[in-house]
Amino acid sequence: MATEPLPLQKTADVAPADAAPGAAPAVAPETGHPLVRFDDVVKRYGDHVVLDGLNFSVRRGEHITLIGPSGSGKTTILRLLMTLEKVSDGVIWVDGSPLSHVRTPAGVLKPAPEKHLREARKKIGMVFQQFNLFPNMKVLQNITEAPVNVLGKDREEAEARARELLDLVGLSAKIDAHPSQLSGGQQQRVAIARALAMEPEILLLDEVTSALDPELVAGVLELLGDIARNTDITMLCVTHEMNFARDVSETVLMFDSGQVIESGPPEKIFTDPEHERTREFLDAVL
Amino acid sequence: MNGFDWNAAGDALPLLLEGFRVTLLATVLGTLVAAVLGLAVAVAGRAPSRFVTVPVRAVTEFVRSTPLLVQLVGAAALFTSVEPLTIGIVVLGIHYAAYTSEVYRAGIDSVPKGQWEACRALSLGPRRTWQAVILPQAVRNVLPALGNYAISMFKETPFLAVITVQEMVFEARKYGADHFAYTEAFTLAGLVFLVASYPTSLLMRKLEKRLGH
Amino acid sequence: MSDFFSAFFDELPQVRSGLWVTLEATVLGALAALLLSFVLGLMSISRLLVLRGTSRVVVEFFRGTSLYIQLFWLYYAMPTLTGYQLDPLLCGVVAFGLNYGAYGAEVVRGAIGSVPRGQYEAAVALNMSPLHRMRKVVLPQAWVQMIPSFTNLLIQLLKCTPLLWLISAADLMTVVQQLRDRTGETLTAYLTLLAVYFVLAYALTLLMNLLERGAKRRLGLPTGAGSLLRSRSATEAVASVPGGAR
Numbered sequence: 146m147a148t149e150p151l152p153l154q155k156t157a158d159v160a161p162a163d164a165a166p167g168a169a170p171a172v173a174p175e176t177g178h179p180l181v182r183f184d185d186v187v188k189r190y191g192d193h194v195v196l197d198g199l200n201f202s203v204r205r206g207e208h209i210t211l212i213g214p215s216g217s218g219k220t221t222i223l224r225l226l227m228t229l230e231k232v233s234d235g236v237i238w239v240d241g242s243p244l245s246h247v248r249t250p251a252g253v254l255k256p257a258p259e260k261h262l263r264e265a266r267k268k269i270g271m272v273f274q275q276f277n278l279f280p281n282m283k284v285l286q287n288i289t290e291a292p293v294n295v296l297g298k299d300r301e302e303a304e305a306r307a308r309e310l311l312d313l314v315g316l317s318a319k320i321d322a323h324p325s326q327l328s329g330g331q332q333q334r335v336a337i338a339r340a341l342a343m344e345p346e347i348l349l350l351d352e353v354t355s356a357l358d359p360e361l362v363a364g365v366l367e368l369l370g371d372i373a374r375n376t377d378i379t380m381l382c383v384t385h386e387m388n389f390a391r392d393v394s395e396t397v398l399m400f401d402s403g404q405v406i407e408s409g410p411p412e413k414i415f416t417d418p419e420h421e422r423t424r425e426f427l428d429a430v431l
Numbered sequence: 432m433n434g435f436d437w438n439a440a441g442d443a444l445p446l447l448l449e450g451f452r453v454t455l456l457a458t459v460l461g462t463l464v465a466a467v468l469g470l471a472v473a474v475a476g477r478a479p480s481r482f483v484t485v486p487v488r489a490v491t492e493f494v495r496s497t498p499l500l501v502q503l504v505g506a507a508a509l510f511t512s513v514e515p516l517t518i519g520i521v522v523l524g525i526h527y528a529a530y531t532s533e534v535y536r537a538g539i540d541s542v543p544k545g546q547w548e549a550c551r552a553l554s555l556g557p558r559r560t561w562q563a564v565i566l567p568q569a570v571r572n573v574l575p576a577l578g579n580y581a582i583s584m585f586k587e588t589p590f591l592a593v594i595t596v597q598e599m600v601f602e603a604r605k606y607g608a609d610h611f612a613y614t615e616a617f618t619l620a621g622l623v624f625l626v627a628s629y630p631t632s633l634l635m636r637k638l639e640k641r642l643g644h
Numbered sequence: 645m646s647d648f649f650s651a652f653f654d655e656l657p658q659v660r661s662g663l664w665v666t667l668e669a670t671v672l673g674a675l676a677a678l679l680l681s682f683v684l685g686l687m688s689i690s691r692l693l694v695l696r697g698t699s700r701v702v703v704e705f706f707r708g709t710s711l712y713i714q715l716f717w718l719y720y721a722m723p724t725l726t727g728y729q730l731d732p733l734l735c736g737v738v739a740f741g742l743n744y745g746a747y748g749a750e751v752v753r754g755a756i757g758s759v760p761r762g763q764y765e766a767a768v769a770l771n772m773s774p775l776h777r778m779r780k781v782v783l784p785q786a787w788v789q790m791i792p793s794f795t796n797l798l799i800q801l802l803k804c805t806p807l808l809w810l811i812s813a814a815d816l817m818t819v820v821q822q823l824r825d826r827t828g829e830t831l832t833a834y835l836t837l838l839a840v841y842f843v844l845a846y847a848l849t850l851l852m853n854l855l856e857r858g859a860k861r862r863l864g865l866p867t868g869a870g871s872l873l874r875s876r877s878a879t880e881a882v883a884s885v886p887g888g889a890r
Contacts, residue, residue, distance in 0.1 A: 229765050259774065266771040277766035280863045281784035290780060291770035323864025336766075343770060434725070496845035497838040498803040501817065505834030508824075589712035593810065600712060613720035621709035621717060629708045 178241050180205040180379055181226065181347065186235035188221050188403075195221050197403035198235070205346075208373050208380040210390035210411070213400030214426060219383040223349040226381070227271045228262045239268060239347070270345030274352040276332040278324035278339070284311070285320045288339045296343065303342070310338035314368055330361030334368060341372070348372075350382040354389075362386070369393065387431055391415060399423045439612040440619055443603070447619055450602035454588045457520055457598060461588075462581040464524020469531030470570075474561065476536060495529035500590050502526060507594035519591040527584050534576040538569035575639040582631055586624060599623065648829040652836070655823060662819030663840070669733060669815065670802045670848075673740030677801065678794070680745025685752025686778075699749065706746035711804060715739040719811040732813035736805070744801050748794065755789035756782055788859045795852035799845050816840065 179202035188196040195218040203209055211219040224230045225237060228245055236254060237244040244265050246254035257265070278287050288307040292298040298306075311317045314334035316327075324332055333353055340348060350369065354362045366389050373380055373393045384390060390397050390411055397414045399407040399422070407420040415431075418424050475487045494502070503522050510518060542565050550560040589600035603620040607613035652659060687699035706714065718739055723729040730738065759782050767777040806817040817837065824833030857867045 227765075227769050229768060263771055263773065266768070269769075271766075271769040273762060273766060273769075275760075275762050277760075277762040279763065279766070279781055279785075280865075281781070291772060294776060294780070295771050295773075325864040339770070349769075493838070493842055496799065496803075497841045498806045498817075500804075500806040500809075501834060501837050501841065504806075504821075505830070505838070508830045508834065586710040587712070589710050592712075600710075600716075603713075604716070607720060611724070613716075614722075614725050617713055617717040617721045621713040624710050624713060625705065625708035629704060632708075 178238075179203055180207075180240055181381075182238040183222070184236045184238060186225065186237060187233045188218070188225060188230065189233040195403055196225075199404065201398060201405050201408070203347075203379060203381065206377050206379055207396060208394040209382065209396045209398060210394040211381065211383045211398050211400055212385075212387070212390060212426070217400040218403045219400050220351055223271065223351050223381060223383060226347070227269060227349055228266060231256065239265065268346040269349065270340035270343050270347070271349040271351065272333070272336050272340050272353050274355050276324075276329070276336045276356070278327075278332050278336055280324050282324075283320075284316070284322050284324065284327075284335050287324065287335060288342045291339075292342050306342060307338070310341055311335075313341075313371075314338045315364075328361065329357045330364055333357060333361075333365050337365070337368060337372075341378075345378065347379045347381065350380060350384070352383050352385070354384065354386055385430060387415070387427075399426065401426075435618070436612060436615055439610060440615040442610070443606045443612065443616045443619055446602045446606055447599050447616070447623060450597060450599035451623060453516065453596065453598040454585070454600075457516065457523065457588050457591055457596065458581065458585045460520045461523035461527065461584050462577075464520060465527035465531045465580065465584070466577060468524060468528035470535050470566075472528055472532035473535035473539060476532065477539065491529045491532055494526060495533075499523070499526045499587060500593065503590055503594050515591070515594045515596045519588075519594060519596045523584055523587070523591075527580055530580055531573075531577060534573045534580070535569060538573040539565060541572055542568045571642070575635055575642060578635040578638065579632075582628055582635065585628060585631075589620075646829055646832055647827040648823060648832040648836070651823045651827050655819070658819050658822075659816070662814055662816040665733060665808065665813055666805045666816040667844075669736045669740065669805050669808055669813070670798075670844075672737045673744065673801055673805075674798050676737055676741025677744035677748050677797070680741055681748025681752050681794075684745060684749030685756065688749060688753045689756060703746045703749050706742050711739060711743040712807065714743055715807055715811065732808065732811045735811055736808045736813060740801050740804065744797050747797055751790050751793040751797070752786070755786035755793075758789050759785045785863065788856070788863060788865070791852060791856040791859060795849060795856075798848055798852065802845055802848060803841070 181203040183199050183201050186196055186199040187194070199218075199222070211222065213219055221230065225232055226239075226244070231245060236246055242265070243254055243257075245257050245262060247257045247261050249255055278284075279290070282290060285304065285307055288310060289300065289303040292303040292306065293300050308317065308320070311320055314337060316331055316334055316338075319327060319331060319335070324335070327335065333356075337353075353369070354365050357365065366386060369380075369382075369389070370393050372378065380394075382389070382394065394411060396408060397411045398405050399414065399418070399420065401422050407414065407418060407423045414423065415427065418427060472487060472491060476484055476491075478484055478487075499522070502525075503519065506518050506522050507515060546564055546568065547560070550564050555564070588598055591598050592601035592604060595601070599620055603616040607616040684699045684703055687695040688703070690696055690699075715735060718730060718735045719732065763781055763785065764777060767781045772781070805815060808815040809817040809821065812818075820833055820837045824830055827833070860867050
């Protein structure tokens with residue numbers, strides 16, 4: 146699938162297409178700050194604390210996998226970044242600006258209105274566990290709806306791009322299908338194409354293979370690997386697929402009880418974890 | 432053009448409340464008829480013979496798809512010797528039985544098949560099966576829906592005024608015509624309906640939640 | 645042929661005009677109700693308390709006070725209060741619209757609530773505006789859910805049109821009663837009237853089922869063989885109790 150140059154490449158700072166898995170990412174030299182930074186982020190649901198003063202950052206172009214037991218708050222991180230949830234405390238920074246806050250004239254950060262959020266979301270795309278394709282739109286329109294009506298792209302241009310992306314995900318033949326006529330794996334690949342059509346700088350992948358039949362997982366993972374290798378899109382991925390974590394990401398973050406308890410390159414985390422909880426978790430899943 | 436006359440409203444209220452007693456009576460008795468007849472229709476709809484089920488279904492469907500007002504007026508015109516209130520209660524009961532039978536049917540359908548099979552395994556007769564096993568389970572599930580139909584029947588009792596039953600709206604019309612005070616009479620009547628039906632609906636919603644619907 | 649039927653066919657133009665009034669009240673009332681359903685239904689899910697509260701009050705008010713009283717209020721009370729007399733047919737359309745609009749608002753609210761949350765989230769992730777999300781993602785999916793309940797409300801509305809007779813609109817009921825008075829054939833007259841209503845109810849159900857089939861097909865959902873002729877099902881009958889608490 147990756148033999149042809151992918152129609153994904155951006156002009157700026159592309160990671161070398163032949164980069165070995167796990168190689169150092171191409172960091173844009175002009176950006177001194179990380180692309181994403183969580184600053185003492187707290188997320189509570191009532192009395193239940195999901196994220197407890199979380200700090201971590203993501204460099205531009207980095208591919209990060211978040212692992213950890215279920216309920217440890219991994220998905221919440223992605224949902225906060227996508228502004229599907231509001232932080233209870235702390236600030237998330239994206240490209241040097243607060244994601245869901247605005248600065249008052251007095252210099253204080255306060256929760257941002259929808260208008261600011263829509264600006265902030267421009268950089269971020271997300272693929273969901275349950276695909277969430279729009280059943281009232283055929284495959285093509287699922288992909289072109291937002292580029293045309295949100296980004297204001299020309300329809301023909303958006304459709305041409307959608308065709309390229311469908312080609313990339315191997316579903317050109319399904320362009321006129323209803324989502325309900327596709328298998329789970331096909332739906333997820335369309336969902337990936339749909340997210341890519343918005344040209345996000347950051348792609349959030351929330352357990353994208355968990356709802357798939359086992360035989361369909363490989364195709365989706367392979368596709369994501371191609372995207373990781375051939376684009377400069379920063380990826381944050383919550384998954385139980387340790388192979389994916391090993392092959393695609395440069396950094397693995399181990400989560401437990403609302404905190405990052407360990408981080409490092411996959412070869413280190415998987416072979417020689419420092420933390421006892423990490424070892425237990427890996428023993429359980431591997 | 433004149434505004435709202437509070438004196439007229441004060442005059443009308445006792446008359447309306449007098450009529451309201453008839454309204455309540457019709458609702459309660461009508462609901463009773465609908466509850467019993469609806470159950471009978473639902474059980475008949477389960478009869479083994481098509482000669483029973485098909486006509487039962489057809490009549491139910493017909494009653495349900497045609498206007499209550501026409502049924503009322505027609506019945507009153509045909510049975511001139513019967514008291515209007517009796518006609519009203521029976522027709523309300525029959526009309527709503529067409530709905531409640533569907534509710535019972537859904538309730539009966541919701542009883543697991545295993546329950547029927549268990550009855551057969553214990554060689555219970557059809558009477559025992561229905562009485563002791565099926566209906567107690569089915570009826571519990573349908574109580575909130577029956578309550579909701581009672582409320583909607585309550586709001587349709589003004590139709591009885593058309594066949595000269597002296598319920599609340601009949602009194603309101605009479606007072607309105609006699610004193611040219613339609614505004615006061617109908618506004619009050621509407622408010623009485625609201626005051627009576629809103630808390631009842633809230634109660635039904637609570638009951639529905641309690642029973643896990 | 646009985647006297648009633650010869651009178652019926654002799655006066656066919658009158659019968660037709662009565663039928664026309666009944667249909668007009670049904671269709672216009674339903675359209676008014678549909679519009680109000682969406683306005684009140686969308687208000688009820690607004691983030692603004694004022695809109696939510698207003699919607700709640702209006703819905704409970706028009707559901708809680710009987711349709712019969714609303715109609716009479718519009719016809720008898722409003723003129724004395726405002727000095728403005730509405731045409732009987734218009735009275736009917738407004739009353740039906742308000743009453744069934746209040747019930748329809750609950751249908752709209754429920755259907756919007758039944759659209760999976762993931763759909764909303766996917767639309768946010770694609771950076772759609774709130775209006776865009778509602779228009780292109782939520783409502784098209786909710787619409788399919790609304791149709792069966794709307795069908796029930798439409799039939800309920802049709803069944804209330806004989807009320808027009810009471811406010812002297814020359815509807816079908818009025819015309820048939822005149823024929824009955826002339827011929828004295830009570831049973832035939834009312835059975836005929838019921839039969840006409842039965843046919844109308846079935847025709848409307850059929851139309852609505854066609855609409856539902858089209859809407860389902862657009863979502864790529866199975867439409868089910870023979871579903872066009874099925875009557876309103878038991879569960880649907882339960883789901884939209886005519887004046888109930890839902």
